[in-house]
Amino acid sequence: MTRLAVDFFDGRSARAVEATLEVDSDALVIRDAASDAELRRADLRGLRWPERTVAPTRILTLGMGEVHARGAADWDAWVAAEVGVRDSAIVRLQHGWHWALTALVLLIAGAAAGYRWGIPWVAGQVVDALPMTVDARIGDVALPQVEKLMLKPSALSVAEQDAWREKFAAMLRRADIDAESVTLLFRGSRIGPNAFALPGGSIVITDELIDLAEREQALTEPMVLGVLAHEVGHVLRRHGMRHLVSTSLLGAATSALWGDYSSALALAPTMLGQAGYSRAAEREADETSVQVLQRAGITTAGMVRFFTVLDDYLRDEAWRECMEAEIGDEEDTEDAEAAAEAACAEARDTPRDAQLGIAFASHPSDEERIARFARAAGRGSVASSAQ
Amino acid sequence: MPLRFHGSGAEYFRIWIVNLLLTLVTLGFYYPWAKVRRLKYFYNHTLLAEHGFEFHGVPRAMLRGMAMVGVLFFLYSFASEFSPVAGLIAALAVTGLWPFLWRTAIRFRLANTSWRGLRFAFVGNVRGAIIAAGIPTALLLVPLAVAAFWMLGDVPEESQEMEAEMRRQGMITLGIFLPWLLALPWFLWFAERYRRGAFRYAQIATEFSAGAGAIYLLALRLVGVLLGGVLLLTPVAVLAAVFAGSDATETEDLFAALKSARFVFGMTLFGLAYLVMILLVRAYAVARLQNLLWSHTHAPSLTIHSRLRFRSTLGLMLKNWLLVLLSLGLYWPFAAVALWRLRIEAISLDLAVPLETLVGSGTGGESESAGEMAADLADFDFGW
Numbered sequence: 173m174t175r176l177a178v179d180f181f182d183g184r185s186a187r188a189v190e191a192t193l194e195v196d197s198d199a200l201v202i203r204d205a206a207s208d209a210e211l212r213r214a215d216l217r218g219l220r221w222p223e224r225t226v227a228p229t230r231i232l233t234l235g236m237g238e239v240h241a242r243g244a245a246d247w248d249a250w251v252a253a254e255v256g257v258r259d260s261a262i263v264r265l266q267h268g269w270h271w272a273l274t275a276l277v278l279l280i281a282g283a284a285a286g287y288r289w290g291i292p293w294v295a296g297q298v299v300d301a302l303p304m305t306v307d308a309r310i311g312d313v314a315l316p317q318v319e320k321l322m323l324k325p326s327a328l329s330v331a332e333q334d335a336w337r338e339k340f341a342a343m344l345r346r347a348d349i350d351a352e353s354v355t356l357l358f359r360g361s362r363i364g365p366n367a368f369a370l371p372g373g374s375i376v377i378t379d380e381l382i383d384l385a386e387r388e389q390a391l392t393e394p395m396v397l398g399v400l401a402h403e404v405g406h407v408l409r410r411h412g413m414r415h416l417v418s419t420s421l422l423g424a425a426t427s428a429l430w431g432d433y434s435s436a437l438a439l440a441p442t443m444l445g446q447a448g449y450s451r452a453a454e455r456e457a458d459e460t461s462v463q464v465l466q467r468a469g470i471t472t473a474g475m476v477r478f479f480t481v482l483d484d485y486l487r488d489e490a491w492r493e494c495m496e497a498e499i500g501d502e503e504d505t506e507d508a509e510a511a512a513e514a515a516c517a518e519a520r521d522t523p524r525d526a527q528l529g530i531a532f533a534s535h536p537s538d539e540e541r542i543a544r545f546a547r548a549a550g551r552g553s554v555a556s557s558a559q
Numbered sequence: 560m561p562l563r564f565h566g567s568g569a570e571y572f573r574i575w576i577v578n579l580l581l582t583l584v585t586l587g588f589y590y591p592w593a594k595v596r597r598l599k600y601f602y603n604h605t606l607l608a609e610h611g612f613e614f615h616g617v618p619r620a621m622l623r624g625m626a627m628v629g630v631l632f633f634l635y636s637f638a639s640e641f642s643p644v645a646g647l648i649a650a651l652a653v654t655g656l657w658p659f660l661w662r663t664a665i666r667f668r669l670a671n672t673s674w675r676g677l678r679f680a681f682v683g684n685v686r687g688a689i690i691a692a693g694i695p696t697a698l699l700l701v702p703l704a705v706a707a708f709w710m711l712g713d714v715p716e717e718s719q720e721m722e723a724e725m726r727r728q729g730m731i732t733l734g735i736f737l738p739w740l741l742a743l744p745w746f747l748w749f750a751e752r753y754r755r756g757a758f759r760y761a762q763i764a765t766e767f768s769a770g771a772g773a774i775y776l777l778a779l780r781l782v783g784v785l786l787g788g789v790l791l792l793t794p795v796a797v798l799a800a801v802f803a804g805s806d807a808t809e810t811e812d813l814f815a816a817l818k819s820a821r822f823v824f825g826m827t828l829f830g831l832a833y834l835v836m837i838l839l840v841r842a843y844a845v846a847r848l849q850n851l852l853w854s855h856t857h858a859p860s861l862t863i864h865s866r867l868r869f870r871s872t873l874g875l876m877l878k879n880w881l882l883v884l885l886s887l888g889l890y891w892p893f894a895a896v897a898l899w900r901l902r903i904e905a906i907s908l909d910l911a912v913p914l915e916t917l918v919g920s921g922t923g924g925e926s927e928s929a930g931e932m933a934a935d936l937a938d939f940d941f942g943w
Contacts, residue, residue: 179610181675181676181677182676183676183677183919184677184918184919185677185761185915185916185917185918185919186674186675186676186677186761186914186915186917186918187914187915187917188610188675188914222599222603223599225570225600225603225604226567226569226570227565227566227567227570227603227604228565229565229603229604229606229611230603231603231611231613233613233615233673236676237676238613238673238675238676240610240611240675262577262581265577266573266574266577267573269573271573271577272572272573272576272577275576275577275579275580276576276580276889278580278584279576279579279580279583282580282583282584283583286583290586309642313642420633420636420637
């Protein structure tokens with residue numbers, strides 16, 4: 173039984189006593205170094221020994237008071253020999269650099285898995301646990317705010333709106349979807365052709381989008397109904413609520429990793445992550461659109477055409493704005509026009525969906541979406557004839 | 560007696576990485592253990608007169624308190640999405656609970672900190688906590704929640720009306736934030752006076768002797784540094800922005816311009832200038848505030864000196880930021896250790912009585928019950 177020289181603090185005063193440690197069967201005995209008198213006896217089983225660190229401090233906490241090491245190496249050797257305490261798994265994990273690097277790799281893999289499967293799963297569970305009335309409430313609060321920012325009253329007549337509602341309801345019936353779960357609203361838009369779904373089942377479609385579809389004559393109905401079916405997909409799968417929950421979780425996770433350091437730094441991963449989830453949701457909604465259209469016997473060719481039509485429209489708008497800006501104050505000469513056209517050519521030639529780069533895009537690429545509906549159009553003729 | 564820190568970034572990196580991994584794998588449940596490990600590391604290796612501090616918190620007990628705080632936070636952030644009434648109720652609930660949680664967290668932290676075997680204690684009363692923590696929270700959250708009722712007005716048709724509406728909402732928000740910001744130095748002063756007047760160690764009872772004016776003076780100087788930073792860096796920022804935007808003015812096509820190399824370079828420069836400006840302010844605040852607060856915290860037998868230099872702080876923060884950015888965050892533990900060392904080693908204490916005369920404080924009974932008190936409080940501990 174060897175003894176270890178330590179500093180002992182009795183917990184009643186800040187005085188340091190030179191002492192020795194000794195193990196006596198089940199007990200740790202602390203003796204005064206000078207007089208050898210027993211100062212304290214502690215049950216070994218109740219003691220939690222300090223972990224080994226590179227830095228030289230070792231502090232053992234007693235019920236009252238503490239024991240401080242004089243030299244870390246001696247302490248470690250004595251504890252290993254006399255008390256038999258081994259490094260815990262975690263400490264061993266922390267000590268080797270190879271373990272730390274393994275931990276780093278696992279961390280990155282775990283974070284990726286958490287993003288791809290973990291957060292969506294948890295968000296799904298949370299949303300499933302919430303009643304639909306929560307969705308409706310949030311949608312009710314959100315609608316006025318959205319209207320304030322982006323919408324105005326519709327220019328369509330009541331008769332026209334009702335006609336579309338009829339067709340929409342008929343499609344839902346044929347696709348076996350409860351028409352009560354969605355409400356179709358018509359609005360004018362301040363931001364161009366658009367349609368979106370709010371939590372709770374309110375689907376808003378803008379006059380501008382309907383106008384765009386009506387230029388296509390034969391494909392007008394399949395196009396509008398296809399877009400509406402896509403929005404129904406968002407409603408049925410409660411994407412709005414999922415987005416809310418997964419964004420909160422994502423924000424919490426990224427701030428746990430980097431937020432200590434800076435909330436600005438944590439923002440980029442959150443935005444990128446959100447965009448990823450958004451693209452996944454758009455794919456799901458497209459899938460629902462395909463299914464609903466097929467079950468209702470409506471061709472998906474409308475949707476195949478839709479993306480091209482929308483892109484053309486947006487490019488024309490951009491070109492028009494560019495030309496106005498260029499020519500604006502200048503004289504209406506041929507040279508000026510030619511110069512403006514050259515400058516604005518890029519506006520007309522660049523596909524809209526390539527703008528932000530795919531990482532930040534909230535929707536999958538147009539090509540991908542067109543392909544999905546095109547494949548379905550190929551199958552669709554078989555499905556509708558089977559009905 | 561000087562303070563020294565013997566920890567190393569390399570060692571802390573390994574602790575930090577394992578903490579992160581286990582916290583992620585356990586979906587956050589490991590967090591109290593990670594926090595205890597972190598605090599023990601920093602405390603053990605902070606040496607005052609050659610002896611380190613110790614943190615005694617028990618992770619399992621901390622788990623419950625953290626879970627509760629987490630749930631409250633979650634509910635609060637959701638409530639405002641739900642309805643203005645829910646938002647108001649949540650704001651009132653947070654305001655009511657916050658002083659108690661804040662005080663308990665301080666008591667917990669101090670009761671679980673020891674030096675040379677003696678525990679610290681916090682003896683601040685509830686009334687002080689309500690004023691120190693409740694009033695600032697109330698003055699911010701409640702008006703904001705109430706204002707939410709006015710924000711959901713009718714949809715104005717005309718753009719003029721909409722502009723007027725936006726201006727009105729802006730004024731309301733400003734009207735809430737501006738007085739609060741002006742009162743912020745006072746809130747800070749009161750909170751510090753409450754806190755630092757209630758630390759106990761052995762027979763030492765600290766008090767805080769700086770006046771609110773000193774904090775306001777510091778705030779004023781901080782604004783001065785901010786303006787100085789803006790003046791210094793605005794030419795850089797403007798040049799960068801002009802450089803970046805020069806392509807965009809030729810075409811109305813915003814998106815094409817976003818991709819151009821000039822834009823990227825210009826925006827990076829702009830971002831860096833902005834960053835330097837923020838760090839200037841932050842370094843000044845950290846250094847001067849630490850010096851002010853600690854130098855004015857003392858007891859009859861204890862004087863504390865803090866001599867943290869602005870230049871050193873700024874230099875370290877810039878270096879830390881750069882390396883963390885370049886290493887995608889992996890440098891963070893090294894940065895944390897370096898900053899802690901800089902701040903700690905700027906502090907020194909003068910004790911007028913011999914250490915041996917310091918005996919366990921009589922507050923809350925004998926020292927034997929101090930451990931029990933710590934266990935009682937062990938329910939609560941926050942994220943910091």
